Structure formats: C-alpha cells, structure tokens
Amino acid sequence: MTGRDALAGGGDHLLEVRDLKVHFRLPRRNMLTPGGTVHAVDGITYSVRSGSTFGIVGESGSGKTTAALAAMRLVPVTGGSIRLDGVEMTTLAGDALRRMRRKIQIVFQDPYSSLNPRMRAGAIVREPMDLMDMGEPAEREARVAELFRRVGLRPEQAALFPHQFSGGQRQRIGVARALATQPQLIVCDEPVSALDVAIQAQILNLLRELQDDFGLTYLFISHDLGVVQHICDDIAVMYLGEIVEQSDRVSLFTLPLHPYTWALISAVPSARRRKGARDSRVRLQGDPPNPIDPPPGCRFAPRCPFAVDRCHRDKPVLREVRKGHLVSCHLVGDDCVPPHAAVAGGA
C-alpha cells in the first residue's frame, strides 16, 4: 500500500484532498522573458477524519493558508480533487457551490480586519444565514442570541460595533459567525496568532468545547507548534507547497522523521527547556526560499544539513514508514531512523 492510499482512504473522512495543486502565474517581466509560476500548493494529499482536528503547520510561504483556502474553493484550483462529505468540490459552480459552502466556514487570523467596522456584531453573525436564506428572520435573530451566549458573549452585545470589543471578544464574534450556518468543517486560519497570550488560551479552550458540543471538524492552520501540538489530532508539515511529513500528534513530536520537522521543533523557544539547551541544536541556514519555479529534487535540500547528491537530483515521494506516519525524505530508511538521529542523540 502506498502512502497516498493510506491517506486518502474513505470511511469516516469528512474532507478528502487528493493531489491538490494551486499555481499562480506571474505577469511576464518584459516581452522576452516569460513570467514565472508560483507553485503555492504543489500536489498535496490528506484527509480529515470527521470530528477531529487536522493541523497544517509551516513557515510563511509554505502554502498552508493557500491549501486551506483552496479547500473552501476561495482560490482557483489548478488540479486535483477535493471531496467534502463525499461531494467533489472542484467541479461545483454557482448555486451548488454556494450550498456546499454552508458546510464549510472559516475563522480568520486577524479579528480586527475580518469584521466589518460599520456593521453591528449581531448583523455580522447573522449575515451568513441571510445569504444562505436560512429560516425566518425571527429565527435568525434568536439564533444570533444563542450563538452569542454559546461563544461567551452576552446577547445584548449584538447591538455593539466591532470597535467596542476587545481582540479576544472580536475573535469570539468571528467564531460565532463561522458557526452560524451549522457547518461541519471549520477552517481555522491562525485563529489565535494575533491575540495576546492570555487571550489565546480562552479562544483555544472555546474551540475545543464547541468541537465536543457540536461534533465539529477543524482544519487548523498555524505556524505555532505549541498551539498545533495542543489542539490537533493529526498534523501535516508543509514546506514550499508540499507536505513533507504527516502523522498523528504524539508520533510526530516524539519521533519527527523529516529533517525539516526536526529543525522546526528544535527552533521553537520553550519555557520547558532551559538556557543552554539551545547550544546543542543544529540551526537551519538561510531563509525559507521562494516558491517561484522551485528546483528539481527535494525542495528542502538547499537548507538541509544532511543533503546528499541524490537529494538535489531526485524528488522524494511521501510514503508511509510507520503506521500512520508519512515522510518524504530519501534519507529516512525503512528502519525509520531519521538522518538527524545521530545529532539529536536518539531523538
């Protein structure tokens, strides 16, 4: 069985994404040079179990947000398939697409710019129901009040404008809006990155509670490994438009197999580690490169401290090396020993 089959298996999967590609063409710079192509998402396959939280983690430019927006059909899809609840999303258009969007909603990163400053909070939460023509107006009002209570706001606060709320409260409004159409899947695009540390915990706990109460499925995008480890059941690590490693949360953090995942984890400053711990770790050189016309071979090879000739030449494929643990690296053998094992002192 190849990794792909293990990943895109059917059964209780709410979202199944197969070989998804999102490319953006750049305008040509002059008459003679053709414009490049940004390979924002370049053939990713994953599926999300119903009622679970699937995390996509990566640095800026890794394509994690584009991958999430593509699942909602909010960016043009270049190729591949997206099945939500068994329905192929990539070929839907017009009214059929709009109806499917009831099932998939999004919470944005910045609670300041994602709420219309000229609308009252209640109207913001009601708007998706208005657009989807759900229920009678009086029912919608009652539902707005219920949603406000559910996310920890008072129903009378529906009459206020966004600027009258704190950042954490605004994100609660954003969560209430996402819940309005009773979706099955909620895309959380860095939902706590713009919030103060003390407020992050309030929103993360709220998301967990709502998941338990409504049986929600989350597609959770984040650059913060601590948050991802806390909230996600399964995690995919993206680098330059591709998934380089994927696993359940315990396996991924206990035994990271891809050198990039390992470097990412060891770069996180943690209050659990002490000063001096940082000295023993290997650092990645350089910046995450640009996804315009990426090189052949492994895309991580230019920054990888273990890269050999083959890595620059042949492209590794994502394959299952342990049960449920997939990695795309030439240097990880079938014995599951990662190239950084020696440096890390046995992971």
Added chain:
Amino acid sequence: MDAPLLEVENLEVEFSTRQGVARVLDGIALSLEPGQTLGIVGESGCGKSMTALSIMRLVPVPPGRIGAGSVRLNGEDLLQVTEKRMREVRGKDISMIFQEPMTSLNPVYSIGDQIAETVRLHEGLGRRASLDRAVEMLKAVHIPAAERRVREFPHQMSGGMRQRVMIAMALACQPSVLIADEPTTALDVTVQAQVFDLLKELQEKTGTAIILISHDMGVIAEMADRVMVMYAGRIVEEASTDEILESPKHPYTQGLIACVPHLEEEPPLERATLTEIPGVVPALTELGSGCSYAPRCAYAADRCRRKAPEPLEVGEEHRVACWLYDEAGAA
C-alpha cells in the same frame, strides 16, 4: 559593589487622554550589568515598550509626561541632560531594535548608507571609512556577500536579513546597552533562532547588555538571565529566569506560564485544558487604588481591591508585589 551600568529608579510616566490621565508606568525600577540580558514580559498594554522608550527618552511630550524617577547610565541621569546630549547617547551608548524591520529601515537609502550614517554622526568618520565599517558590520551579522549587499536597499532583502541589518546598525557604535523590542515577532521560527544565536554571539564578543522585550515566555526562557514581569504599568514580579520558571510567585506570572501551550518533547496522550486568565488588561485611566490585577485574580481578597501591594523580597533577588506573600515569603 560598583554602580550598575544602567539603573532606573522609581520611574513614573503619565499620558493625558480624553478619558483622563493614564499612568502608563508606575514605580519602575531596574538595574543592568554589562553582558547581562534582562527580559521584560507581559501582555500588550502593560508598559513593556513604554519602559524602553522612557529609557531612550523617546516618550512623546505632550501628551506624555515623565513624572518622576531617574535613568542613570554610568551614573549620568539621562532624564536631566539636554536634548543635544541625549542625541549623542542614542545610537552610541544605548541603541534599540524594533519588531518590524521593514518599517524601521528607510526604504530610499541603501542599507550601507543607513549603517554608515550612525557611524559618521557618532564617531565623526569620513564617508569611505564609515562605509568600510558598514561592510564590517554586515559581515559581523553574517550577511553573505557583504561588499555587494551594502549597496542594496531594504526591499531587496528578506525579513530575517532586514533584522540582521537593524542589528548591524544598532551595534555599529558598540553601545553598552541594546534594547530589543520584540525583535523576532515578525519572523519565522527558524529565522528567529538564527537572530537569537546572532545576538548571543555578538553579546559574548562585545559585552553589550541587552534588554529584551517579549510576550513569549519561551523566548525569555532561552535568552534572559533575569526577568521582569509587568502588568498595567507596574512590575509585579522580578527574579532570575530559572527562579521565575520554577517557582513563579505572582498569580499573573503563574497565569502567563500556564496559559501557553508549551511544546513538549513527548506530548501526553490526553490533552489538558489550558489554564485561562479571565478578562482583559484594564484601561490605564481606570486603575483604582487597589492591585490592578485583582479583577482577574482568582485569589483576590478585600485587601487587594483596597490598596496596591508594594514589592516584597521573597527570595534571593526575587521580588513580588502581591498581598498573598507576607514578610516571611510564605503564600
């Protein structure tokens, strides 16, 4: 014992706003030795950046007003000197790097010119010599092809490169104090790690003292020797980094550490609920006479709401401002 390199005492800063007078800093005291790194943590609006700006005397006056206190650098009170003298101090003795390197660099000058400007102003070097220094500094912050890069403009560089340029500029005149205000918040984690390694390396070489402002306990844990926890313009706890992490005393410090999902090397199978700090930071115009953390504090008693606690020594070099601790240091 010698006088510390930098010593701030009883610093008070107020801002007049339409809602009334906001006391943004109240009784701030800190001292810094050469080569030491002091971390300042807290949520936004608690006065971290204002402390830095007050030390640099960059608080906008009006609406701001430095009400009381002293900022002594090598014994000289910076709050009393002339503006002309202050301009000599900034960039030469104390320099600062900011969160967003793109907005702190001038987009229409080459990075070489910007680094050279500092050196020309403070050390009176000529054009050639100052540009040579710029190249030297770019090499020191590990920017490849420094001779070529020195002629480039900020937009030609990545975020991590720009922050390196900021560091090069800040350290060009070998200041004795570097204030880094959330220097890596806008950067990716792998790049953040590079910038911290660089700061450590340069600190070891030059003995610069660093004040590191961050909201991230993890960053503080790895970088700082001592930590100051601020809340609503006051210092609520201060101790060595190990002490703060191992036995935080103030309920706010305890909350700050517990509310963050720390990255574990072996995550537990069962996922715990995060500890929340309820509510939000109060408006600084609405602080009463009591402890400003009392409305969010699980242990708040009558006394907390009536009178603000004074800092109390509870261990070696460990001070906490909280009524829970009596003279004996017991909870």
